[in-house]
Amino acid sequence: MTLITYVTRIHFADGVLEEALWSEIKANEKKRPLLVVNSDELDEQLAERFFASLPVRTSVEMFSDVPSFPTEDAVQRLAKTYKANNCDVLIALGHSNVIDLAKAARIAMVHDQPLSVFSHAEGGSRRIGKNLPDLFAVPSISGFGAAVSAHTSVLMNAGERQLLMCRKLIPTMTICDPTLTLGATDRITASAGADAIARCVEAYLSRGYNPPADGIALDGLSRAVHHLHKVLKSDNLESRRELMAASLNGSLALQKGLGATNAINTALETVSRRALDPGALSRLILPAVLRFNAEAAKEKYQPLRQMFSVKPKETLADGLQAFLGDLPLPQSLSEMGLGIDQITAAAPLAAHDLDSVTNPRLVQSNDLFSIMESVH
Amino acid sequence: MSEAISVHHGAFGRAALYQLDKPIITHAHREGHLIFYLSGSKASVSVGDSAFPADESYAVAVGPWEPHSFELTENSDACLCLVLYIKPMWFLETSHSAEFALSFGSPCIELTPTVSKWVNRLTSLLLEEENSDLFDGFLYEATRQCFDQSWHGVNDRTPLKGMRTKFTDYRVRRSLRLMQEMFTDDVEIEWLARQAGLSRPHFFKLFKKQMGITPNIYLNTLRSEQAIEDLMTTGKSVTDIGYDLGFSSQASFTRFFTSNVGIPPSDYRRVAHII
Numbered sequence: 243m244t245l246i247t248y249v250t251r252i253h254f255a256d257g258v259l260e261e262a263l264w265s266e267i268k269a270n271e272k273k274r275p276l277l278v279v280n281s282d283e284l285d286e287q288l289a290e291r292f293f294a295s296l297p298v299r300t301s302v303e304m305f306s307d308v309p310s311f312p313t314e315d316a317v318q319r320l321a322k323t324y325k326a327n328n329c330d331v332l333i334a335l336g337h338s339n340v341i342d343l344a345k346a347a348r349i350a351m352v353h354d355q356p357l358s359v360f361s362h363a364e365g366g367s368r369r370i371g372k373n374l375p376d377l378f379a380v381p382s383i384s385g386f387g388a389a390v391s392a393h394t395s396v397l398m399n400a401g402e403r404q405l406l407m408c409r410k411l412i413p414t415m416t417i418c419d420p421t422l423t424l425g426a427t428d429r430i431t432a433s434a435g436a437d438a439i440a441r442c443v444e445a446y447l448s449r450g451y452n453p454p455a456d457g458i459a460l461d462g463l464s465r466a467v468h469h470l471h472k473v474l475k476s477d478n479l480e481s482r483r484e485l486m487a488a489s490l491n492g493s494l495a496l497q498k499g500l501g502a503t504n505a506i507n508t509a510l511e512t513v514s515r516r517a518l519d520p521g522a523l524s525r526l527i528l529p530a531v532l533r534f535n536a537e538a539a540k541e542k543y544q545p546l547r548q549m550f551s552v553k554p555k556e557t558l559a560d561g562l563q564a565f566l567g568d569l570p571l572p573q574s575l576s577e578m579g580l581g582i583d584q585i586t587a588a589a590p591l592a593a594h595d596l597d598s599v600t601n602p603r604l605v606q607s608n609d610l611f612s613i614m615e616s617v618h
Numbered sequence: 619m620s621e622a623i624s625v626h627h628g629a630f631g632r633a634a635l636y637q638l639d640k641p642i643i644t645h646a647h648r649e650g651h652l653i654f655y656l657s658g659s660k661a662s663v664s665v666g667d668s669a670f671p672a673d674e675s676y677a678v679a680v681g682p683w684e685p686h687s688f689e690l691t692e693n694s695d696a697c698l699c700l701v702l703y704i705k706p707m708w709f710l711e712t713s714h715s716a717e718f719a720l721s722f723g724s725p726c727i728e729l730t731p732t733v734s735k736w737v738n739r740l741t742s743l744l745l746e747e748e749n750s751d752l753f754d755g756f757l758y759e760a761t762r763q764c765f766d767q768s769w770h771g772v773n774d775r776t777p778l779k780g781m782r783t784k785f786t787d788y789r790v791r792r793s794l795r796l797m798q799e800m801f802t803d804d805v806e807i808e809w810l811a812r813q814a815g816l817s818r819p820h821f822f823k824l825f826k827k828q829m830g831i832t833p834n835i836y837l838n839t840l841r842s843e844q845a846i847e848d849l850m851t852t853g854k855s856v857t858d859i860g861y862d863l864g865f866s867s868q869a870s871f872t873r874f875f876t877s878n879v880g881i882p883p884s885d886y887r888r889v890a891h892i893i
Contacts, residue, residue, distance in 0.1 A: 244719045245711045253710055255719035261682070264648075265707040290791030298798050298844060420716075483716060 249390045251415045259419040260295035268297050276329040278344045281306035283336045303327045310517035312343040312396045321350035335380040341388035345411045346396050348374040362407040370408045379413035383423040383434045386493035389416045403512050420483040432569040433521025435470035440524030441492030444501040447539050448600040455498035462491025499600030502531045509592035513584045522571040526617040532559040538603035575618045585614040622881040624744040625890035628754045631704040635744050639696035641689040645878050646831045647839050649703040651680035654737050659692040665725040679768050681721035682706050685831040723769035736760035789814040790828045801840040802864040842878045849887045856883050
């Protein structure tokens with residue numbers, strides 16, 4: 243079936259955007275959707291596709307002032323737009339910043355208290371009510387983690403980044419349409435592929451007993467390994483579909499927990515106060531993390547070695563580095579504009595991240611600094 | 619004159635018993651379609667460029683948005699048929715293929731004993747003219763049997779390749795949006811072509827290539843869809859529904875509805891039940 247019902251309701255098929263959106267809006271009797279989208283992402287073609295998929299007599303509003311990651315201010319503005327226009331469903335189309343913003347705004351649409359009241363760290367998850375507005379998520383080439391997960395984080399006006407986590411935040415429905423990724427540039431495609439690979443590898447290796455997540459992660463990894471370079475050589479729908487499946491698998495598996503790579507990504511984004519390309523970061527960091535984890539996770543490395551066709555005398559980290567090496571992505575953290583001061587500030591933050599807890603080997607601030615420094 | 623004997627609307631589609639004595643012109647709809655011959659004159663359904671029999675041995679399956687037409691193959695009397703309209707959501711929830719989620723594998727369905735059993739059950743239910751909570755289950759099973767059979771042994775999907783091109787040209791998409799926004803107005807194809815930045819013949823050709831149907835058929839589909847919804851869910855008179863959809867008189871609306879749906883709108887409303 244092309245309807246997947248793990249975690250949430252997911253339509254996955256070529257060209258499914260139009261009919262799935264039409265059918266879901268119609269079946270749920272929605273009349274006034276609010277489209278949330280990055281202004282630079284809604285090009286003419288996507289706009290035509292989106293508007294052609296709305297049932298007749300549907301009145302759509304648009305919110306496109308989306309920051310590169312969710313801020314408290316943007317959350318409040320989005321909630322205000324939704325309420326002022328009497329909207330009855332949110333449709334978040336694009337990358338994770340869009341979908342994560344919409345997830346957080348759902349809380350502000352039904353609660354008048356400050357957003358910090360709902361922070362996971364403050365025990366706020368249980369304060370999130372049941373009647374959140376419906377959210378339909380349409381990830382483009384990225385954004386799958388946001389589209390199927392129960393958390394989002396918001397940069398508060400006070401300056402700190404807070405995690406909001408509750409099952410009620412999972413989008414009501416998600417549409418995965420591989421045709422949306424046709425024509426994506428090599429850089430964007432490589433980033434999406436590297437991100438999917440990192441998620442699958444980290445979810446599989448993370449601590450915890452979750453056989454379904456391990457299976458989903460390995461399946462996703464296999465798809466990414468077989469199709470990432472193929473699609474970079476020649477854009478084709480089959481490889482696009484497989485790569486999207488890998489991204490989705492990686493995101494479904496992340497509920498098991500990830501590892502140090504993702505902890506570092508989050509921390510670097512926090513200290514640099516800007517969105518960083520997650521695939522570009524993972525491509526640099528993951529091999530170093532695999533080297534660090536080698537002894538602690540060696541039993542689980544065997545299937546990965548086979549997947550990446552690692553030669554007997556090579557390490558998994560070397561094999562992965564070779565596999566990712568020719569991707570058209572930055573060669574170092576410094577090329578991404580990250581300085582030693584930011585690495586220094588990110589290391590303790592990453593050490594306190596939940597993903598460091600599930601890393602297969604105990605990882606501390608100085609370890610994380612060394613990992614980052616090795617690819618600076 | 620063609621008439622509707624019974625129409626039932628359910629959760630994921632509708633079923634109708636039609637007595638058809640006239641052809642139905644080439645049209646398309648968002649729903650998938652299954653046409654079963656029950657008695658009277660045999661019929662033929664053209665799907666795309668090929669004709670398929672609707673008789674004691676075979677039924678015809680039509681995917682969402684596939685252009686098709688209906689005609690009698692004998693001159694004797696009317697054809698009594700059971701016609702199912704399956705919402706796209708059913709395909710999205712049931713389809714096995716991520717490549718061709720919204721289609722049947724083949725238009726030709728053999729009436730096996732199992733398929734016939736579900737056709738007979740559905741027909742009996744429709745003839746009872748009572749709302750029944752069995753309807754959705756029967757409709758699901760009948761459709762599922764046909765859908766699975768249609769994909770059995772389908773290896774060469776070449777005929778379906780064309781569907782991949784759907785929605786790929788932004789000029790076609792723009793015209794789809796404009797038609798959705800303005801389908802109750804007197805939309806001229808000439809104007810649509812200009813909005814798409816194309817000459818009329820080029821626009822026509824491109825639209826047909828991408829969507830499988832002409833822009834006129836697409837507009838008619840939107841109007842038919844809305845007409846059925848208004849007939850079923852509002853208390854508006856047939857005349858008002860026609861006016862709201864842009865028709866200048868009840869007669870022209872009735873003519874349009876009859877040629878696209880098969881029966882007059884007043885008949886449709888009279889016999890239809892919502893489960």
